[in-house]
Each structure stands twice: as structure tokens, then as C-alpha cells.
Amino acid sequence: MNNIKNAILGLFCSVLMVPAAYAGTLDTVKDQGFFNCGVSQGVPGFSNPDENGNWSGIDVDVCRAVSAAIFGDADKVKYVPLTAKERFTALQAGEIDVLSRNTTWTLSRDAQIGLEFAGVNFYDGQGFMVRKDSGITSAMELDGASVCTNLGTTTELNMADFFRANSMAYEPVVFEKADEVVNAYDEGRCDTYTTDKSGLAAQRTKLADPDAHVVLPETISKEPLGPVVREGDGDWADVVRWSLNAMIEAEEFGLTNSNVKTTCAMTSNPVVARLCGKEGGTGAGLNLGDSWSYDIVSKVGNYGDVYEKHVGENTPVGLARAGSPNASYKNGGVLYAPPAR
Amino acid sequence: MRPSKFSNFIFNRNVQGTFYQAITLSLVILGVYYIVQNTAENMMARGLASGFHFLGVESQFDIGMTLIEYSPTSTYFDAFIVGLLNTLLVAGIGIFFATIVGFAFGIMRLSSNWLIAKIAETYIEVIRNIPLLLQIFFWYFAVLRALPKPKQSIEFVDSVFLNNRGLFLPDPNFGEGSSVIFYLFWITIIISISIFIWSKRRQNRTGITFPAFYVSAALIVGVFFAALTATGFPVSFDIPELKGFNYKGGMRLIPELVALTFALSMYTAAFIAEVVRAGIMAVSKGQTEAARSVGLKEGLVLRLIIIPQALRVIVPPLTNQYLNLTKNSSLAAAIAYPDLVLVFAGTALMQTGQAIEIIGMVMGVYLFLSLFTSIIMNLFNRIMKVGER
Ligand SMILES: N[C@@H](CCC(=O)N[C@@H](CS)C(=O)NCC(=O)O)C(=O)O
Numbered sequence: 026m027n028n029i030k031n032a033i034l035g036l037f038c039s040v041l042m043v044p045a046a047y048a049g050t051l052d053t054v055k056d057q058g059f060f061n062c063g064v065s066q067g068v069p070g071f072s073n074p075d076e077n078g079n080w081s082g083i084d085v086d087v088c089r090a091v092s093a094a095i096f097g098d099a100d101k102v103k104y105v106p107l108t109a110k111e112r113f114t115a116l117q118a119g120e121i122d123v124l125s126r127n128t129t130w131t132l133s134r135d136a137q138i139g140l141e142f143a144g145v146n147f148y149d150g151q152g153f154m155v156r157k158d159s160g161i162t163s164a165m166e167l168d169g170a171s172v173c174t175n176l177g178t179t180t181e182l183n184m185a186d187f188f189r190a191n192s193m194a195y196e197p198v199v200f201e202k203a204d205e206v207v208n209a210y211d212e213g214r215c216d217t218y219t220t221d222k223s224g225l226a227a228q229r230t231k232l233a234d235p236d237a238h239v240v241l242p243e244t245i246s247k248e249p250l251g252p253v254v255r256e257g258d259g260d261w262a263d264v265v266r267w268s269l270n271a272m273i274e275a276e277e278f279g280l281t282n283s284n285v286k287t288t289c290a291m292t293s294n295p296v297v298a299r300l301c302g303k304e305g306g307t308g309a310g311l312n313l314g315d316s317w318s319y320d321i322v323s324k325v326g327n328y329g330d331v332y333e334k335h336v337g338e339n340t341p342v343g344l345a346r347a348g349s350p351n352a353s354y355k356n357g358g359v360l361y362a363p364p365a366r
Numbered sequence: 367m368r369p370s371k372f373s374n375f376i377f378n379r380n381v382q383g384t385f386y387q388a389i390t391l392s393l394v395i396l397g398v399y400y401i402v403q404n405t406a407e408n409m410m411a412r413g414l415a416s417g418f419h420f421l422g423v424e425s426q427f428d429i430g431m432t433l434i435e436y437s438p439t440s441t442y443f444d445a446f447i448v449g450l451l452n453t454l455l456v457a458g459i460g461i462f463f464a465t466i467v468g469f470a471f472g473i474m475r476l477s478s479n480w481l482i483a484k485i486a487e488t489y490i491e492v493i494r495n496i497p498l499l500l501q502i503f504f505w506y507f508a509v510l511r512a513l514p515k516p517k518q519s520i521e522f523v524d525s526v527f528l529n530n531r532g533l534f535l536p537d538p539n540f541g542e543g544s545s546v547i548f549y550l551f552w553i554t555i556i557i558s559i560s561i562f563i564w565s566k567r568r569q570n571r572t573g574i575t576f577p578a579f580y581v582s583a584a585l586i587v588g589v590f591f592a593a594l595t596a597t598g599f600p601v602s603f604d605i606p607e608l609k610g611f612n613y614k615g616g617m618r619l620i621p622e623l624v625a626l627t628f629a630l631s632m633y634t635a636a637f638i639a640e641v642v643r644a645g646i647m648a649v650s651k652g653q654t655e656a657a658r659s660v661g662l663k664e665g666l667v668l669r670l671i672i673i674p675q676a677l678r679v680i681v682p683p684l685t686n687q688y689l690n691l692t693k694n695s696s697l698a699a700a701i702a703y704p705d706l707v708l709v710f711a712g713t714a715l716m717q718t719g720q721a722i723e724i725i726g727m728v729m730g731v732y733l734f735l736s737l738f739t740s741i742i743m744n745l746f747n748r749i750m751k752v753g754e755r
Contacts, residue, residue, distance in 0.1 A: 138719030139414040169610040177716030185438040200702045212510040
């Protein structure tokens with residue numbers, strides 16, 4: 026019943042309080058001195074709290090970048106953990122201002138649900154994890170399997186597509202909370218656990234014996250994950266979109282968290298000078314100070330810094346960047362930022 | 367000064383009452399109008415889809431347990447029906463067991479045997495004070511942990527299998543000639559009911575008792591087996607078989623259903639037990655004493671004297687407990703039981719974004735179920751009511 030109560034509350038809020046919440050988010054945020062960022066309930070490497078309740082991960086760093094761009098301080102963010110099912114209502118109801126929580130950009134979400142996607146910070150695809158001792162080596166061997174996954178996700182639709190396309194039977198077992206999915210899979214309720222491959226890598230660290238499981242090679246969908254804002258507030262969407270773009274472009278031009286100070290002091294490259302906030306006055310159009318992109322790189326880092334710190338090969342999540350779509354276009358990936366000028 | 371006709375009119379109670387009611391009603395209508403108007407405008411402004419068109423669109427998702435034919439090419443409306451039936455199933459089974467267990471514990475709690483009364487009391491107090499959601503999780507993961515994998519299933523006579531994917535039972539297939547058995551079965555049921563009515567009437571007239579229960583039980587069972595033999599056992603069983611990951615064929619109870627109905631029944635039973643206890647205690651002691659003094663045995667005292675009178679007190683709060691159980695079944699989403707809330711207010715809502723329509727439909731269902739249960743219980747109450755003597 027609580028679910029329904031929440032939904033109704035959310036509805037009423039979204040219905041009655043909209044005029045206040047949906048335009049002028051940037052001004053409101055500046056006035057109150059912080060903003061609310063919707064994150065997951067704990068996906069290591071993407072958005073995950075430590076024992077002290079400090080959030081970290083590449084999704085969290087998108088919010089920190091927005092905060093740095095607005096306030097020159099990456100920590101003016103309140104994090105609101107949300108299940109996959111709650112996330113869109115929370116955004117529409119004005120409970121959060123940015124949703125940065127491994128959310129896939131799809132047509133129906135963009136066009137039908139009143140959301141606006143501000144870019145892609147991780148190119149992903151859906152995969153399957155199985156127990157090693159099951160002897161399964163390919164997703165094509167999953168005929169008749171019980172499949173655990175999350176409610177309210179693209180995952181639910183993709184698996185229906187996949188099994189239908191390959192004329193295989195399966196039993197979906199769908200939980201609202203990610204921890205329950207992991208638990209049920211760990212207890213043997215399902216033969217396989219399916220979600221975004223990044224999610225599999227992250228959630229695997231929560232299993233009783235991570236090494237007893239293996240992610241199958243097939244990728245059955247495209248999951249471009251990125252930050253989302255409410256539709257109808259273009260100025261706010263611009264701030265979020267360009268905060269992400271600045272992180273990507275900074276990497277393209279070699280501006281990193283560790284060299285930004287010295288490089289900016291002596292650069293003669295006009296693109297770098299603009300990113301450093303020394304030329305071009307890029308802040309004006311966004312209603313931000315000109316040092317907005319400098320602050321992002323110096324307080325949070327460029328895309329590569331953030332990637333390696335949270336999900337790269339030397340982290341427990343261990344997702345190699347080279348050769349993946351998340352490499353910069355300069356290295357054969359698809360990560361490519363429009364110019365910040 | 368004599369009051370004028372007009373002031374007479376103004377100060378008339380009825381007129382004033384109508385006036386205030388009219389004002390309230392128009393305010394409510396205005397309020398509703400404002401909300402609807404505002405909602406429609408805001409939804410437009412944010413590019414939210416609206417209307418019930420989506421109900422005819424292919425859902426594109428699967429559901430783990432379906433009582434009717436369903437696939438990803440079925441519509442959202444089909445998904446609604448699947449969820450609704452799953453909710454009704456849990457509620458029905460839950461109410462059945464909660465009633466039996468609740469009555470048992472309610473009566474046990476009043477037992478003069480100290481140990482029995484204590485056991486009942488402890489059960490009631492413990493269960494009532496642990497949040498239901500925790501109990502659901504507890505039973506679900508307890509069930510999963512206790513049961514073996516499909517390959518090591520517990521077997522009974524090679525046809526019933528139990529593992530952490532559920533309970534697998536043989537599914538009866540009715541072949542040619544089985545309709546005869548069905549007809550005979552219903553005929554014996556009707557005959558039994560007639561026997562009950564006849565024996566009751568005769569007892570009222572003459573005081574002679576008749577073992578109606580045993581006679582009709584023997585009749586139903588006897589005729590059933592006689593018919594089975596005569597038609598040469600036209601019933602075959604589809605026995606579950608281990609194929610690949612799991613058992614195929616037969617009937618299946620998934621662990622989510624078992625854990626959810628178990629938790630709901632056990633939880634609601636604790637409340638029903640208290641309702642029953644209160645009902646029994648409301649029957650004055652004199653009734654028991656009078657019944658004993660005319661020589662009724664203890665079991666009959668309970669069945670003929672106490673329970674019928676107690677029921678008058680029990681039924682209204684019992685109805686409430688049934689409604690609670692039905693509404694609490696929406697916690698199903700936590701353990702992946704595909705009820706109305708999980709399937710329709712969960713998956714379907716997330717895929718269409720049509721929160722207002724979907725939540726409206728789901729609330730309508732729960733409202734209807736509540737009203738329906740109330741109506742049934744009111745009818746029952748009227749029938750059970752003992753006439754004033
Ligand atoms: N990208 C998909 C799936 C996102 C999703 O919810 N993934 C799960 C599995 S990694 C998750 O984030 N769970 C974490 C949580 O609920 O806190 C979508 O946008 O629908």
C-alpha cells in the first residue's frame with residue numbers, strides 16, 4: 026500500500042506544484058545554494074555511499090561537476106537514493122533536479138514521459154551473469170532459465186525481446202530493489218541475473234563469492250546511460266549537458282585534474298584557454314561564471330580521470346576502457362563532445 | 367414584532383441545511399475542476415502522454431506467473447488482467463488460511479490449559495508486532511535458503527517435486543467420459559444439501575438427529591470413485607519432468623506465491639485471533655452455563671451456542687482484516703510476486719509513464735474489492751444475525 030501512497034503523493038505534488046518546480050531551476054538552485062541529485066541505492070563505481078554516507082562514482086561525479094560549474098564547489102549537492110521504479114516520479118515531482126543514475130536514453134522516456142536527456146556518460150549494453158559451475162558459456166544456452174532483474178527498467182523489455190527473437194522460453198523474476206535481485210540470484214532463485222553490463226560488474230562485487238560467477242559474452246541491447254532533467258526547462262538542461270561535455274572535451278585536449286593549474290597558467294591553445302575560462306566568455310550563455318569549466322576539471326576532473334578513478338581497470342569494478350565505446354573518439358571510442366565555444 | 371415570511375424562510379433549519387450543502391458541493395466541484403484542468407495543462411506543458419489509448423498497445427514485456435494466456439505481444443490491458451487475477455489469487459488463498467489459523471489461535475488463547483493459552487498469546491503478540499514487510503522477506507529468503515536446487519529436488523512418489531523454484535504437482539487432464547463424473551459430482555452435492563435441510567427440519571419437528579455429515583460425505587466420495595471406475599479412469603496426469611534448468615509440465619506454485627500467502631495469512635491470523643477472542647468473550651458466561659446445564663457436550667457448546675452469537679460481534683472487524691490482507695498483498699512487489707501493483711503500477715507504469723491513468727485504475731480495483739468484500743460480509747452478517755428473543 027505504501028507504494029501506492031507514494032505514487033499518489035508524487036502525483037499530487039507533480040500535478041499541483043509544477044509551475045514552481047519546472048521552470049527556472051537554475052535560479053532556484055542558486056538561491057538555495059545546493060541542488061538535489063537522484064542516484065541509485067548503491068551501484069559500486071557509479072553511485073555508491075561509503076560508511077559515512079559520502080557518495081562517489083561516475084554518476085555522482087556528473088552531479089559534482091554541475092555543482093562545481095554553478096558554485097565553484099563540487100559538494101553543494103544533496104543525494105537522494107532512488108529505486109529504478111521511483112526515479113522518474115521523483116524528477117517530475119521536483120524532489121530531485123538531476124537524475125544521474127544509470128538511466129538509459131530511449132525514445133519513449135524522452136518523448137512520452139516528460140524527461141530530457143542531457144547526454145551520455147556511459148555507453149553500455151545488457152548482459153547476463155551466471156554461476157561458473159552451471160557450465161553455461163553463451164546466452165543462447167539460456168532456454169528455460171529463470172532470470173532475475175529489476176522492475177521498471179529497459180532490462181525487462183530487452184530480455185523479453187531477446188528470448189522472443191531467439192524462440193527461447195524463460196521465467197522473469199522481477200524485484201523492485203536491486204539488493205533483492207542480487208540476494209535472490211545469490212540464493213539460487215534464478216539461473217541468471219541480467220542488467221546493464223556495467224551494473225553486472227558493479228553488483229557482482231556484492232555477491233557472496235564474486236569469483237564463482239561469470240558474465241556471458243553476448244551484449245543484447247544498447248544502453249546509453251546519462252543524466253536526465255525535467256522537460257521544459259532548457260536553461261537547466263543546458264547547464265547539465267555542458268558540464269558533462271566540458272569533462273569530455275577537457276580530456277580531448279589533455280586537460281586533467283592534476284595538470285589543470287599549470288596548463289591553464291601557460292596555455293597558448295585557444296580551445297584550452299576557453300576551457301580554462303581565460304578567453305571567450307563561455308559562462309555568459311549558461312548564466313554561469315566564466316571559470317565554470319575550469320572549476321569542473323580542477324574540482325572533479327575530466328572524463329578520463331573520473332572513469333579511471335571509479336570504474337577503470339584498477340578498481341574493483343574493473344571495466345577496461347580501451348577498446349570500449351567509452352574510449353574517446355580519438356582512441357577509437359564513441360565519446361565525442363561538441364565544442365564548448 | 368412578528369417575524370416576516372422572509373426571515374421565517376431564512377431561519378428555517380432545512381433551508382439553511384440545504385444552502386450549506388449546496389455551497390459545499392459547488393466548492394468540491396470547483397476544486398475537482400481546478401485539479402483536472404491544472405493537471406491537463408501541466409501534462410501538456412511537460413510533454414506527458416495521456417488517455418487510455420495505451421491499454422490497446424502491445425506491452426512488450428513478460429510476466430512470471432500468468433493465470434491466463436499472456437505474451438509480450440498481448441496488450442497492456444491483458445497485463446492489467448494478469449496482475450488483477452494474481453492479486454485475487456493471493457488474497458483468496460490468504461483469506462482462507464488466515465481465517466482457519468486465526469480462529470484456531472483465538473480459541474486456543476481462551477483455553478483453560480495454561481500452555482496452550484500461552485502459546486497462542488506469544489504467537490499473537492510476536493506476529494502482530496513485527497512489520498509485515500520484514501516477515502515477507504523473512505519467509506521468502508527462508509524458503510529459498512531451505513530448499514534445494516532443481517537438480518536435487520525433494521521428491522514424493524516420483525510425481526511431486528519441491529525445489530527453490532517452487533512446488534511442482536501433477537496436472538490432471540480430463541479425457542473423454544470425465545464430464546459424466548463432473549455431473550454426478552454436482553448431483554451428489556445437491557443431494558447432500560437436501561439431506562442437510564431435511565435432517566435439520568426433521569430435528570426441529572421431532573428432535574431426532576440424523577448423521578447428515580457422514581452420510582453425505584460417504585455419498586459424494588462413494589459415487590465419485592464408483593463413477594471413476596465405471597468410466598475406466600478417464601483422467602490422466604501431466605507429471606512434471608526435469609528438463610534443462612527446471613521442471614517442465616505439471617502445475618507449479620512459485621516460491622514468491624508461497625512465501626507471500628504464508629506471510630500474509632500468518633500475519634492476518636494474529637489479528638483475526640484477537641477479533642475472535644473478543645467475540646467469544648462478548649458472549650455472556652450465562653450462555654455457556656445454560657448450555658452445559660442442558661447437557662450439551664463441550665464441542666457442541668462452542669459450535670451451537672457460543673460461535674453463532676460470537677459471530678455477530680466478529681464479522682464486522684473480520685471484514686476489516688480481510689480488506690487489510692487484500693491491500694497488504696500489494697507488498698508483493700518486494701519479493702517479485704507479479705501482482706497488480708508490480709505488473710501494472712510498476713512495469714506498465716514505468717514503460718508508459720501514464721501514472722494518472724494507471725494509478726487511477728489500480729485504486730479503482732482496490733476500492734471495488736473493498737466495497738465488494740463489505741457487501742458480502744454485510745449479507746453474511748444479516749443472515750447470521752440471531753433474532754432478538
Ligand atoms: N539502464 C537501465 C537499468 C538501470 C537499473 O536500474 N539498473 C539496476 C541494476 S545495476 C540498478 O541500477 N540498480 C541499483 C538500485 O536500484 O539502486 C534503465 O535505465 O532502465
